[in-house]
Amino acid sequence: MTDLSAFPITQKWPARHPDLLQLYSLPTPNGVKVSIALEETGLPYEPHLVRFDANDQLSPAFLSLNPNNKIPAILDPHGPDGQPLALFESGAILVYLASKTGQLLPTDTARRFEALQWLMFQMGGVGPIFGQLGFFHKFAGKDYEDKRPRDRYVAESRRLLKVLDQHLAGREWLVGDEYGIADIATFPWVNNLIGFYGAGELVGYADFKHVDRVLQAFLARPAVQRGLKIPARD
Known part of the structure; x- marks a missing residue:
């Protein structure tokens, strides 16, 4: 049996199955990227819920794995060269899982980099911008009298949706007919x-037919339906 006791995170979240990949996460858009990828690949894993309401992400145990105090993070007991690997940042984890399993990322070099460019598009644009819109529309920012910050993120969210919509015209997924980590990163x-943010009308989501077509195909996948609920909230 693998010994993970050298990793302080296992003191707060004990590994019942230390031979399995350990997932530390929460079912948020960033968190479910990894649970969906794990469900799609069939790689066995053990999920652990990181509770934001209890500030678990700020605990010394979690910070020992991810000093940036964000979910998701993983601990793979069977990493490169058979050694345990601790990894954070959802994009990096997706690339790692795809490389480890030989799934969800094209083997052709040109298409592989095409997939990675759309992954980076999500990491640098879609995630941060949609997240800021959520703050100004749903959370504390909604009480600000000055709506210019919100409107800035509305306009940028709409621009990003237009980029996606134009690209998806005539394509089944972001990289042609090959489903993979770029889709898993983007559509949550x-x-x-x-x-959750309830911002569809605000951004004019009805205008983006191709985005919605692919979103519905994404949500219809059994692995996505499972992954969206992992780790289960108490």
Whole structure:
């Protein structure tokens, strides 16, 4: 049996199955990227809920794995060269899981980099911008009298949706007909924008038919349906 006792995070979240990949997460758009990828690949794993309401992400145990105090993070007991690997940042984890399993990322070099460019598009644009819109529309920012910050993120969110919509015209997924980590990274955020954030009307989501077509195909996948609920909230 693998010994993970050298990793302080296992003191707060004990590994019942230390031979399995350990996932530390919460079912947010960033968190479910990894649970969905794990469900899609079939790689066995053990999920652990990181509770923001209890400030788990600020605990010394979690910071020992991710000093940036963000979810998700993983601890793979069977990393490169058979050594345990601790990893944070959802994009990096997606690339790692795809490389480890040989799934969800094209093997052709040109298409592989095409997939990575759309992954970076999500990491640098879709996630941060949609998240800021959520703050100004749903959370504390909604009480600000000055609506210019909100409107700035509305306009940028709409621009990003237009980029996606134009690209998806005539394509099944972001990289042609090949579903992969770029889709897994992007569509939880689109789903969150119109669902949890309730910003669909605000951004004119009805204008983006191709985005919605692909979102519905994404949500229909059994692995996505499972992954959206992992780790289960108490």
